[in-house]
Structures are given as structure tokens and as C-alpha cells.
Amino acid sequence: MVGNTEPFIVAYQNSVSFLSQARAWLAAAMALLGCALLTACGGSGEAAGGGEVKTVTIASIAYPYQGKQVYNGVNGVVIEQGWLKEQLAKKGVDLVFTPVSTAVGGPLINEGFSGKRIDFASYGDFPAVIAVAGGVPLKIVAPVGQGQDVYIVVRKGLAARSIADLKGKRIALHRGRPWELPFSKLVDSSGLKLSDFKIVNINPSATPAALQSGSVDAAVLLSDGLLVEQKGIGRVIWSTKQASADWKMRAELFGRADFVDAHPDLTQLVVEAFVRAAAWASDEANKAEVIRRAARGALPEDIVAKDYAESGIAWRERFSPIFGPAVREHYRSVADYALERGLIRKKVDTGALLDERFVDKALKDLKLEQFWAREGGARK
Structure with a gap:
């Protein structure tokens, strides 16, 4: 049986017309079906009551490419570097990346968090704020870049x-x-x-x-x-x-709050893997490869390159995991705006949403404290 989706379905209803409500219910139904399949395939491996963990599950948008699902951006680098999988294996924990279609995106990930079938997800700001306002406890454990243009x-x-x-x-x-x-x-x-x-x-x-x-x-x-x-x-x-x-639209690495608090050691490994991947992607020498990977199953390379080039963000800062003022202001703005416009019913405490301790430790352990601008996104 899938988890309770009422909190964020209600939030969606607040922001749409009657016709849009019907479509939102259809999207939610698709999400429920997707999560039923996800459950059958395993889902989160946390024992009841927050005990021993057998699996860490991370959800992210994926694209069909050459007969398989591929993850673009920092998520793909984490998988291909293999460091996180190796470190978790030493603790007897499996790593599972769950692919999410862009067709259902946020609703599917929110349902996965609500039903405790996923532990982490790399996804967008607005759906996450909707989930938190609807009673799904989340924490941003690592920023993932400096935003996408709309x-x-x-x-x-x-x-x-x-x-x-x-x-x-x-x-x-x-x-x-x-x-x-x-x-x-x-x-x-x-x-x-x-x-x-x-x-x-x-x-x-x-x-x-x-x-x-x-x-x-x-x-x-x-x-x-x-x-x-x-x-x-x-x-x-x-x-x-x-x-x-x-x-700009932002996406971050969100963690299920109860999992993060119960398993800070595993959370630290996950965040460190994303910081390692961000450092690799931020290296100008890897720029062409980053663009090539970002285009897999999604958009032509020239379109990805144009979007990046015209963004006004320096290459090294594009993948910065720093919790700078820009990140804090962005989520305060998103939460306030959504509440003011009736898109959510409950005020979201964005101060509690941001959990900076894991990135801070990862930067220190990896000797990357001076690698990115501390404001988290210097302009060209």
C-alpha cells in the first residue's frame, strides 16, 4: 500500500483551476502507480523504527538513452565515480538510484518521500516547498549548482x-x-x-x-x-x-529529515559524494565532458552549451555546493511567495529546511574550503 499523498495533493489543488485540478489528480495517480512499482523493486531499506539500514535510495530525474536510463549532471557523476557505492558497501549498505520521469517529476518524488521509499532526491525547489508545507519533512543537505534558466x-x-x-x-x-x-x-x-x-x-x-x-x-x-x-x-x-x-529555478539534494537525523554518518557519505562530483564538474578541463553528459537523452549538445554559456554564471560556480546567501534568500523567497499567492497553506521555515553541517564537513575533509566562492555563485 502506498503512502498518504494528501498533503501535497491538497497543496496542488490550491494553485490550479477546476480543469487543472483534474489533471493534477491524474498526475498524482501516475505518481502512485510509479511508486507502487518502485515499492515492488525495493525502495528504501531502512528498518522500521530507524534501525539498521540496508539500502540508501536516491531519486533523480533520468532520461532514456541508448536503451537504458541515464542520470545527467552531478547525479550521473556520483554514479560513474563509484565512490559512494564503495563507501556504503563497506558498511554493508547498498546504493540504489531510482529513475524518475520528467512527466511526473516532483509528485512522484514527493510521494516517495512521504511513503519513506526514498531517502534522498535531487529535484526542484517549488515541489519540495509544496511537500514541506504539506507535512513531508525534508532538509536540503547540499545545493546542486546555481540554478537553471526559465x-x-x-x-x-x-x-x-x-x-x-x-x-x-x-x-x-x-x-x-x-x-x-x-x-x-x-x-x-x-x-x-x-x-x-x-x-x-x-x-x-x-x-x-x-x-x-x-x-x-x-x-x-x-x-x-x-x-x-x-x-x-x-x-x-x-x-x-x-x-x-x-x-532561476533551483534544484538541490534533499534528504528525508527523519533519515538524515537518524543516520548522519550515511548522510555524510552521500553529501561528500555529491561534493566530490561537483568539484570534478567544476573543473574547466571537464567542461566538454560535462556538456556531453548533460545532453544524453535530453537535449542536443549545442543547446546545452548555449544555455550554460548565456547563463552569466562562471563555470566553476555553476556546480557549487556552497550554502551561500543566494541559496538562503532563494528558498525564503520561494516559500514566502508561494504562501502569499495561496500556492501553499502553511508557512515553511526555510531556516530549518537548510542543513549545512554535512557540506561544511565535506569541504573540510576534501580540502575544498577555498575552491568555490563563499557567496555560493559568483557572477562573471
Whole structure:
């Protein structure tokens, strides 16, 4: 039997229209089915009552590539370096990475945390805040980079040049996902409301076809927005590159709070593995390889390279695991904004959400205390 999903399903309902609610329930059902399969395959190996651990389970977005699921970014480096698997094996603990499709993303990971089938997950800021507000205890144990840009793309032939020009238009926006907040902030800062647009709640994978057919006039996307533009389907009219760095979508390594507190030794190994991987990815000499890996099963290499190059973030800082002011301010902003706009019902204590002790120790043990800028994301 899968865990109780009511807390974050209610949170999703708060932020969507009647039609979007139906779709949110469908997404939740997909998540439940996915977690049922996950349970059958093992899931978290923590003994009842927080006793001996047999398995550490980490969930992350994965992509189909050459007949298998691959993990991009720092997650993939952790797997390929093999250090974490070796260190856990010395303690008699297995390491399991659970692949999560972008189609279900946050809801599936939140359900995994709620049902205690996963111990850690690398995923987005907004879904995690929704989970915490809904009663799922989480902690950020390591930042994973300095954020991703969000793009607004209009369909080919539409003369719109700004968000104001899209008033009354149909905009594809996958509700409850991390890119919803930058879009909402842009709408607010332009003196508009979400109700000024016809929001169409569809998955990003279906968005290019919707733009091409004219079913929607614009879409909110991540770097796949650049691919839509490259293919001539649409045109980018705005991105978070034009806004404060705090508007970028962030993803971190989250841990289940009860697991983290009960097993700090295992948590330390997990965090150290991610810091090791971040240091490797931050080396300019590995830049081409990082881009190649990031493109596997996801986007063409030239699109990944363009997204990185135009971000305004120095390469070494892109994968920084530092808990700098930018990280703290970002989550305070996300939590406050979500509460103010009725996207969540309960205030989230972001001070309690951030757990810096493991990164601090990893940096000291690995002699990386001066490797990254202490503000956690210096600009070029």
C-alpha cells in the first residue's frame, strides 16, 4: 500500500483551476502507480523504527538513452565515480538510484518521500516547498549548482514581444512545477494576474506539438525552450537571464529529515559524494565532458552549451555546493511567495529546511574550503 499523498495533493489543488485540478489528480495517480512499482523493486531499506539500514535510495530525474536510463549532471557523476557505492558497501549498505520521469517529476518524488521509499532526491525547489508545507519533512543537505534558466516561448507567427502582449492568450504551463514561480513573478512584476491568461496545464514534452499546431500561443519551458526556437517552432521572448539571479529555478539534494537525523554518518557519505562530483564538474578541463553528459537523452549538445554559456554564471560556480546567501534568500523567497499567492497553506521555515553541517564537513575533509566562492555563485 502506498503512502498518504494528501498533503501535497491538497497543496496542488490550491494553485490550479477546476480543469487543472483534474489533471493534477491524474498526475498524482501516475505518481502512485510509479511508486507502487518502485515499492515492488525495493525502495528504501531502512528498518522500521530507524534501525539498521540496508539500502540508501536516491531519486533523480533520468532520461532514456541508448536503451537504458541515464542520470545527467552531478547525479550521473556520483554514479560513474563509484565512490559512494564503495563507501556504503563497506558498511554493508547498498546504493540504489531510482529513475524518475520528467512527466511526473516532483509528485512522484514527493510521494516517495512521504511513503519513506526514498531517502534522498535531487529535484526542484517549488515541489519540495509544496511537500514541506504539506507535512513531508525534508532538509536540503547540499545545493546542486546555481540554478537553471526559465524561458517564455511564443509560437511561430505570433507578434508578441513581451508578457503584456500575451494577455488573453493561451499559455502552456505545467502547474506545480519549479518554472511556475518565475512565470508568476514575471506576471506580478508586469502588473498582471494569472487570470489575465488562459493557462493550459500540459507536460513540457507535449508543448512543442501544441505550439506547432497553434493549440497554445506561448509556453513556459526550461532550456528546451531554446530547442523549440532552434527548430523554428517558436521564439524566445523572455528568460530569467533578464531577471534577478533569485528567479532561476533551483534544484538541490534533499534528504528525508527523519533519515538524515537518524543516520548522519550515511548522510555524510552521500553529501561528500555529491561534493566530490561537483568539484570534478567544476573543473574547466571537464567542461566538454560535462556538456556531453548533460545532453544524453535530453537535449542536443549545442543547446546545452548555449544555455550554460548565456547563463552569466562562471563555470566553476555553476556546480557549487556552497550554502551561500543566494541559496538562503532563494528558498525564503520561494516559500514566502508561494504562501502569499495561496500556492501553499502553511508557512515553511526555510531556516530549518537548510542543513549545512554535512557540506561544511565535506569541504573540510576534501580540502575544498577555498575552491568555490563563499557567496555560493559568483557572477562573471
